[in-house]
Amino acid sequence: xxxxxxxxxxxxxxxxxxxxxxxxxxxxxxxxxxxxxxxxxxxxxxxxxxxxxxxxxxxxxxxxxxxxxxxxxxxxxxxxxxxxxxxxxxxxxxxxxxxxxxxxxxxxxxxxxxxxxxxxxxxxxxxxxxxxxxxxxxxxxxxxxxxxxxxxxxxxxxxxxxxxxxxxxxxxxxxxxxxxxxxxxxxxxxxxxxxxxxxxxxxxxxxxxxxxxxxxxxxxxxxxxxxxxxxxxxxxxxxxxxxxxxxxxxxxxxxxxxxxxxxxxxxxxxxxxxxxxxxxxxxxxxxxxxxxxxxxxxxxxxxxxxxxxxxxx
Numbered sequence: 001x002x003x004x005x006x007x008x009x010x011x012x013x014x015x016x017x018x019x020x021x022x023x024x025x026x027x028x029x030x031x032x033x034x035x036x037x038x039x040x041x042x043x044x045x046x047x048x049x050x051x052x053x054x055x056x057x058x059x060x061x062x063x064x065x066x067x068x069x070x071x072x073x074x075x076x077x078x079x080x081x082x083x084x085x086x087x088x089x090x091x092x093x094x095x096x097x098x099x100x101x102x103x104x105x106x107x108x109x110x111x112x113x114x115x116x117x118x119x120x121x122x123x124x125x126x127x128x129x130x131x132x133x134x135x136x137x138x139x140x141x142x143x144x145x146x147x148x149x150x151x152x153x154x155x156x157x158x159x160x161x162x163x164x165x166x167x168x169x170x171x172x173x174x175x176x177x178x179x180x181x182x183x184x185x186x187x188x189x190x191x192x193x194x195x196x197x198x199x200x201x202x203x204x205x206x207x208x209x210x211x212x213x214x215x216x217x218x219x220x221x222x223x224x225x226x227x228x229x230x231x232x233x234x235x236x237x238x239x240x241x242x243x244x245x246x247x248x249x250x251x252x253x254x255x256x257x258x259x260x261x262x263x264x265x266x267x268x269x270x271x272x273x274x275x276x277x278x279x280x281x282x283x284x285x286x287x288x289x290x291x292x293x294x295x296x297x298x299x300x301x302x303x304x305x306x307x308x309x310x311x312x313x
Contacts, residue, residue: 001084001261002306003221004099006067006092008247009059010186011269017045017062019291020069020268029069036109037061056123056189060091060116061109063269067095068105070267070289074298081306085259087221087252089273090154090193091115093239099267101217102235111211111239118203119243123190125199127167130188131174134160136181144178151194154247157276164191197244204240211236219259226251249273253280263305265289265298 020026027042034041039061044053053059067088074080088096091112098108130153133141138158145152145163150173154162163173163183170185177183190196213232220229222238225248229235253276256264263285266274270288277286285305289298 001259001308002263002265002302003085003087003256003261004071004083004096005086005264005266005273006088006095006099007063007266007269007272008088008090008092009056009063009192010188011272012053012059012062012066013269014048014050014053015046016269016290017041017066017069019293020066020073021046023073023292026069026073029072030065033061033065033068033105033109036106037065037113039113041065054187054189056120057113057116060094060119061112063091064095064098064108064112066269067092067267068098068108071099073292073295074267074289074302077299080299080302082218083265083302083306084261085219085221085256086216087256088223089156089249089252090223090242090247092273093220093223093242095267096220097213097235097239100220102213102215102220102229102232103211107211107213111207114207115200115204115243118200118207119192119197120189121203122197122200123192126196128165128191128194128196129167129170130162130164130186130191131170132156132160132162132184132186133173133177134182134184136178140178141181144173144176144181148173148176151191152246153191153193155250156247157250157253157280159279160276162186164194165196166191193243193245193247195244201240201244204243208236208240221252221255223247223249223252226255228255249276250280253277257281262308263287263301265301
């Protein structure tokens with residue numbers, strides 16, 4: 001069984017879309033995605049520096065477009081079987097919705113434009129930030145986060161929780177963190193996936209009715225506790241709530257394990273989620289689709305694992 005997964009904000013790197021422009025039709029496809037998202041993806045994906053593409057309103061559309069382009073390149077071979085499930089981390093859930101047939105590419109780009117702008121506006125309201133807490137016990141980590149008046153924004157794995165909140169409290173956590181854990185401040189614009197994003201949630205709730213979702217063509221695992229989304233309407237409800245609620249990627253991986261996933265393919269810019277899977281989903285096959293050079297290996301993985309049960313592999 002194959003899961004295709006889509007990374008979240010922070011995975012982008014300067015120039016990471018450049019290799020994809022070697023494929024025929026990609027520049028035109030990128031132009032159409034740019035128009036839908038209201039962002040010059042060609043320039044930002046090939047020329048802009050790290051600081052420019054760290055901007056939430058740039059990074060999020062870039063990530064969704066990259067995943068759509070990579071998946072399109074993968075499935076140029078019409079006989080390739082569909083994945084058994086899709087999932088995305090944070091903004092990657094919008095990419096997953098496009099790959100899973102819940103949203104058209106155009107609607108996915110319109111949604112990420114609205115989402116990123118709303119989150120950027122909310123983040124600008126007051127100084128907030130995030131930090132990864134790596135190691136320690138879950139009980140000690142959550143207790144330290146609560147003690148400093150912060151929020152657990154991302155439950156990434158058994159060994160990694162991301163705390164978010166006021167910048168001075170993030171600094172205090174770094175000075176007085178949980179036992180046997182490292183606190184690593186993140187270069188982000190705000191406290192995403194916390195109550196600080198309430199205004200962004202309201203903005204998305206107003207925007208969501210302009211979209212035309214359909215039911216997933218393949219199971220879509222949600223960041224909301226790993227719930228399997230079965231309707232387009234439910235997807236929109238969850239994606240609106242997601243901006244101000246924790247991203248529970250640990251539960252998504254648990255859902256993959258329970259359903260017998262034997263392989264994970266991460267679309268560009270790949271590496272973060274397969275890295276977590278190396279520790280949490282030991283024994284499954286992993287592949288990253290970062291450039292067209294990775295396409296043959298990725299297609300081989302799809303042919304071997306998609307549409308097969310654990311017992312068949």
